[in-house]
Amino acid sequence: MSDIETYKMAVAAIEKENLKAGSPEYAVACIVRAWLDYRPEEAAERVLAEGKSIADCYKYTCQKAAEIHRTMHGSPCVGVSADTMLEWILGYYGYAKGEAQTLIEGGLMMAVYQAMARSWTPYGMETEKAQPAAGGERKAKTATFDADLEDLL
Structure with a gap:
């Protein structure tokens, strides 16, 4: 099976879980999807491994x-950094701690943040699609504002 087919199967496996948008599971799926887009040749095989799912x-x-909560002696909550959460996600998919850190520091964390940033758009702001439509050319959109500052005061 080709890398592209494996990648498509992994994307389909994530989508097949029908996770509710806004749920914690959905947030994990978004992170896993960013990892899949960042390193499809590595991630796809792990996402498709027997018994692996976003819910698990x-x-x-x-x-x-x-585990952290138990060691904090009665603290009512646990707060971990984004890179720790990503390390745990990669650990679930079989990466050793050092391997996960290398991947995170090598650019995966940036890829996750970029993927998350693309999913948030300020109200009323138009955005370009990440890729042009098939057969089409991407046209750069530029916002212009023609007004005299004095008119606004």
Whole structure:
């Protein structure tokens, strides 16, 4: 099977879980999808591994948070950094801690942040699609504002 087919199967497997937008599981799926887009040749095989799912990945990260909670002597919550959460997600998919850190520091964290940034658009602001439509050419959109500053005061 080609890398493209494996990638498409991994994307379909994530989408097949029908996660509710805004749920914690959906947030994990978005991170896994960013990883899949960043390193499809590595991530696709791991996402498709027997017994792996986004729901179970989320449960795994909850278990990791519970371990921290137990060691905090009665603290009512757990706060971890984004890179720690990403490390846990990669750990679920079989990466050793050092391997995960290398991948995160090598650009995966930036890819996740960029993917998240593309999903948020300020109200009323038009955005370009990440890629042009098939057969079409991407046209640069530029916002212009023609007004005299004195008119605004």
